[in-house]
Amino acid sequence: MSLLAAAVEPAFLVPTLLLDICFLALLVVVAFAIVRMRSLFGIVMLQGVYSLLSAAWFVTLDAVDVAFTEAAVGAGVSTVLMLSAMLLADRQSTPVPMRRQLGALAVVVLAGAAMLYAVGDMPAFGDVNSPANSYVGMDFMAKTAEEVKIPNVVTAVLASYRGYDTFGEVVVIFSAGLGVLLLLGLNGNSGNWVARPNGQVINDRTAPSAGLYQDNRSEEQRAEAGQ
Amino acid sequence: MSELFSQYNYVIVIVLMMTGLYIVFASRNLIKKLVGLSVFQTSVFLLYITVAKVKGGQPPILIEDKPYGVDKDGHALLEGPIQVAAGDGAFLLPGPGSDVLYSNPLPHVLILTAIVVGVATLAIGLALTVRIREVYHTIEEDEIQEMDFVYNLEGTAD
Numbered sequence: 001m002s003l004l005a006a007a008v009e010p011a012f013l014v015p016t017l018l019l020d021i022c023f024l025a026l027l028v029v030v031a032f033a034i035v036r037m038r039s040l041f042g043i044v045m046l047q048g049v050y051s052l053l054s055a056a057w058f059v060t061l062d063a064v065d066v067a068f069t070e071a072a073v074g075a076g077v078s079t080v081l082m083l084s085a086m087l088l089a090d091r092q093s094t095p096v097p098m099r100r101q102l103g104a105l106a107v108v109v110l111a112g113a114a115m116l117y118a119v120g121d122m123p124a125f126g127d128v129n130s131p132a133n134s135y136v137g138m139d140f141m142a143k144t145a146e147e148v149k150i151p152n153v154v155t156a157v158l159a160s161y162r163g164y165d166t167f168g169e170v171v172v173i174f175s176a177g178l179g180v181l182l183l184l185g186l187n188g189n190s191g192n193w194v195a196r197p198n199g200q201v202i203n204d205r206t207a208p209s210a211g212l213y214q215d216n217r218s219e220e221q222r223a224e225a226g227q
Numbered sequence: 228m229s230e231l232f233s234q235y236n237y238v239i240v241i242v243l244m245m246t247g248l249y250i251v252f253a254s255r256n257l258i259k260k261l262v263g264l265s266v267f268q269t270s271v272f273l274l275y276i277t278v279a280k281v282k283g284g285q286p287p288i289l290i291e292d293k294p295y296g297v298d299k300d301g302h303a304l305l306e307g308p309i310q311v312a313a314g315d316g317a318f319l320l321p322g323p324g325s326d327v328l329y330s331n332p333l334p335h336v337l338i339l340t341a342i343v344v345g346v347a348t349l350a351i352g353l354a355l356t357v358r359i360r361e362v363y364h365t366i367e368e369d370e371i372q373e374m375d376f377v378y379n380l381e382g383t384a385d
Binding site: 027028032034047051058063064069070077078086089090101107115116124125130132144145152158176179 | 278287333
C-alpha cells in the first residue's frame with residue numbers, strides 16, 4: 001500500500017499537466033479547422049478526430065468508462081452516421097460571407113465572456129474538497145463495495161443506483177431509432193410522401209422544390225402517391 | 228506550475244464550447260451545423276469530466292485489498308501483478324487514514340448517459356437532414372428559405 005501511495009502522489013504534477021495541455025491544444029486546433037473547412041467529408045472526419053482526442057483526454061482524467069464509450073459511440077457510430085447522411089445529402093458546404101457571420105460571432109463572444117467571468121469561482125483542477133467531489137459521488141464510492149459488490153463503481157451507479165435513468169436512456173434510443181426509420185421511409189413509404197397543411201396538398205410534384213428536377217415516375221406511380 | 232494551470236482547463240473548454248456554438252450559428256449547411264452541435268456537446272462532456280478529476284486519484288474502479296502478485300494462500304501468481312477482483316467484498320476504500328484516492332464517479336455516469344442520448348438525437352437530426360434534402364434538393368439553409376418564400380408567394384406550377 002505504501003508503494004501504491006508513493007507511485008501516485010508526485011506523479012500528478014508534470015506528466016498529467018503536460019498531457020492535458022497537449023490534448024487541449026490539439027482539440028482547439030481541430031475545432032478551428034472544422035470552422036474553416038468547406039468539404040463535408042473533411043468536416044465529418046475531423047469531428048471523429050475531435051471525439052477520439054477527447055476520449056484520449058478522458059483516460060488521463062481517470063474517466064476510463066467514458067473514454068471507452070466516447071471512442072466507440074462518439075468517434076465510431078456517430079462518424080458512420082454522419083458519413084452515411086453526407087452520402088445521401090451533399091458533399092460541399094457553400095461558404096457564408098463574413099458580414100453574415102458577425103451576429104453569430106457577437107453572440108458567441110458575449111456568451112464566452114460571461115462564462116469566462118465565472119471561471120474564477122470554479123474549483124482548482126483536481127481539488128479533492130470541491131463541492132462536486134465531496135458529497136454524493138463519494139457516498140457511491142464508499143457504499144458500492146458493500147451494497148453492490150462489484151469493483152467498477154461507474155457500472156454500479158449506472159446499472160444499480162440509477163438503473164431507472166438507464167432504462168429511460170434505452171427508451172430514448174428506441175424512440176430515436178423508430179423516428180429515424182419513419183423519417184427515412186423504411187416502412188415502405190419512401191418517395192410516396194404527401195403532406196396536407198391547411199387543406200392544401202403538398203407532395204413531390206407540388207413541393208417548393210418542384211420544377212428543379214425531373215419527375216421520372218410513371219402516371220400510375222403518381223396516382224398512387226395520392227394526387 | 229500547477230497553481231498557474233489550476234483553471235486553465237476551464238478556459239480552454241469554454242473556448243471549445245464557443246467554437247462549437249459558432250459553427251452551429253454561423254454555418255448554413257445543415258450537416259455542418261450538426262457537426263458543430265456535436266463539437267459543442269463533446270466540449271460540455273470535457274467540462275464535466277475535468278471537474279470530476281481528483282488530484283492523485285485513480286479511475287473509480289475499486290482495488291482489491293490484498294498484496295499484488297499473491298493469491299489467497301500466499302502463493303505467487305505467474306500471470307502478472309493485476310488480477311480481476313471478483314466479489315470477495317474486500318476493497319481498498321478512500322477515507323481518513325487510507326492511501327487510495329479515486330476520482331469522482333458520478334459525473335462519469337452522467338456523461339455516459341449523455342453520450343448515448345447525444346448519438347440518438349444526432350441520428351434524428353441527420354434523418355431530418357436527409358428528408359429535407361429529398362424534398363428541397365439542397366441542405367443549405369438560405370436556399371431552403373428562399374424556396375419557401377417563393378412558394379408561399381406564388382405556389383408551384385400545379
